[in-house]
Amino acid sequence: MSADAPTESQAKSITYCGVCSFPPEYCEFGTSAAKCRDWLQKNHPELVAAVYNPGAIIVESSSYFPYHEHILISILFPPEAVEAAMSNLSVDAKEKAVKAEEAASKRAEKEAAKAEREAAKKASSRVILKRVERTKRKHVIVVSGLEAFGLDLKKVAKDFGKKFACGSSVTKNPSGGEEIVVQGDLSDDILEFIEENYSVVPVDNIDQVEDKKKKKSEAGPA
Amino acid sequence: MFKKPFPHPQKSKLKSSAQRAIRQRIATEFPLLAPHLDFIIPKKSQLDVLKLPDRISLYSLDGQVLFFQHFDDQLIPHLRIVHQYPDCFPIIQTDRGATRFILKGAHLMCPGLTSAGAKMVDGLEKGAVVGVKGEGKENACLVGIMKMTSEEIARINDGVGVEACHYLGDHLWKYVGE
Numbered sequence: 001m002s003a004d005a006p007t008e009s010q011a012k013s014i015t016y017c018g019v020c021s022f023p024p025e026y027c028e029f030g031t032s033a034a035k036c037r038d039w040l041q042k043n044h045p046e047l048v049a050a051v052y053n054p055g056a057i058i059v060e061s062s063s064y065f066p067y068h069e070h071i072l073i074s075i076l077f078p079p080e081a082v083e084a085a086m087s088n089l090s091v092d093a094k095e096k097a098v099k100a101e102e103a104a105s106k107r108a109e110k111e112a113a114k115a116e117r118e119a120a121k122k123a124s125s126r127v128i129l130k131r132v133e134r135t136k137r138k139h140v141i142v143v144s145g146l147e148a149f150g151l152d153l154k155k156v157a158k159d160f161g162k163k164f165a166c167g168s169s170v171t172k173n174p175s176g177g178e179e180i181v182v183q184g185d186l187s188d189d190i191l192e193f194i195e196e197n198y199s200v201v202p203v204d205n206i207d208q209v210e211d212k213k214k215k216k217s218e219a220g221p222a
Numbered sequence: 223m224f225k226k227p228f229p230h231p232q233k234s235k236l237k238s239s240a241q242r243a244i245r246q247r248i249a250t251e252f253p254l255l256a257p258h259l260d261f262i263i264p265k266k267s268q269l270d271v272l273k274l275p276d277r278i279s280l281y282s283l284d285g286q287v288l289f290f291q292h293f294d295d296q297l298i299p300h301l302r303i304v305h306q307y308p309d310c311f312p313i314i315q316t317d318r319g320a321t322r323f324i325l326k327g328a329h330l331m332c333p334g335l336t337s338a339g340a341k342m343v344d345g346l347e348k349g350a351v352v353g354v355k356g357e358g359k360e361n362a363c364l365v366g367i368m369k370m371t372s373e374e375i376a377r378i379n380d381g382v383g384v385e386a387c388h389y390l391g392d393h394l395w396k397y398v399g400e
Contacts, residue, residue, distance in 0.1 A: 009258070010261075011262075021391075026359065
């Protein structure tokens with residue numbers, strides 16, 4: 001553009017946390033602070049000291065107010081009183097810091113528990129490929145339970161359609177959830193496809209079932 | 223703006239004339255960014271526009287959102303851009319206590335900009351696009367629009383000072399184009 005325009009990109013390269021995607025210095029505000037720290041330790045050990053500088057917080061929070069108060073106090077009170085007030089103050093600051101730390105660790109604990117619960121839920125949730133007969137010897141496959149693994153059903157349905165060259169849509173089922181209906185007798189192929197492309201879904205969690213005219217065995221899922 | 227999840231937007235190519243207009247606008251709105259513009263949006267590149275509900279459009283290049291805009295208001299840079307070119311935007315600093323709330327999507331209130339630990343840039347106009355970083359941090363965590371001038375924030379010291387448009391961890395931050 002102008003004559004003094006740089007000839008190379010001067011963009012600063014920023015390292016983003018691999019866990020929460022924030023710049024690492026903001027990880028402490030995220031939902032996975034402990035994990036973020038591990039990640040940083042593993043991938044960018046040189047940054048750890050800068051980001052998690054112990055004591056930095058205490059210095060920050062105590063360096064502003066006490067200073068002014070100190071001046072005020074020295075005007076109002078004789079030196080002994082000042083000293084007493086100062087020691088009080090530093091105790092206060094320390095207490096505050098300790099409290100803040102406690103709160104932070106509590107938060108971290110809570111989040112860890114939450115993450116664990118979610119993982120457990122994921123591990124226990126199942127994907128069901130149900131083969132439903134439409135007309136004689138024509139079938140559709142109803143895939144339900146994928147949303148528990150954080151997959152976007154619409155996208156997955158589109159992928160199914162593309163892969164198998166068939167109709168594939170997201171429909172609401174009677175129990176209020178959503179499921180993917182794939183037109184064609186493709187139960188095994190879908191199983192394979194999920195195995196290959198969506199690694200978030202453990203293969204052991206996929207069930208293939210056949211829908212009988214009498215729906216007795218299939219009352220629970222979906 | 224992006225506190226709530228948004229539906230997967232429809233992507234369409236931006237007309238080259240419109241792309242030129244956008245470049246022009248970026249250059250006039252962020253004069254400091256002008257020399258870097260060729261690297262952010264190379265001349266021969268094809269920008270995509272993603273239309274979201276509520277008349278928000280995102281301008282993206284290769285699946286990465288660069289700027290966004292409500293209706294025809296100011297173009298607002300994505301945080302990634304602010305991180306990459308921090309010297310090209312006015313960056314103000316807020317105190318430590320406010321950072322937590324910003325990351326939850328709160329607007330930035332005046333006291334968070336006037337207390338100790340906060341640093342204000344003087345002479346900002348109402349409606350200016352600013353980056354906000356937390357105390358003791360290096361990178362911005364919020365991109366917002368000034369709701370008052372710098373001077374008014376110092377004087378009134380009450381209410382919303384900077385309107386939050388895009389913060390770390392919102393759905394625009396999490397959005398990945400294909």
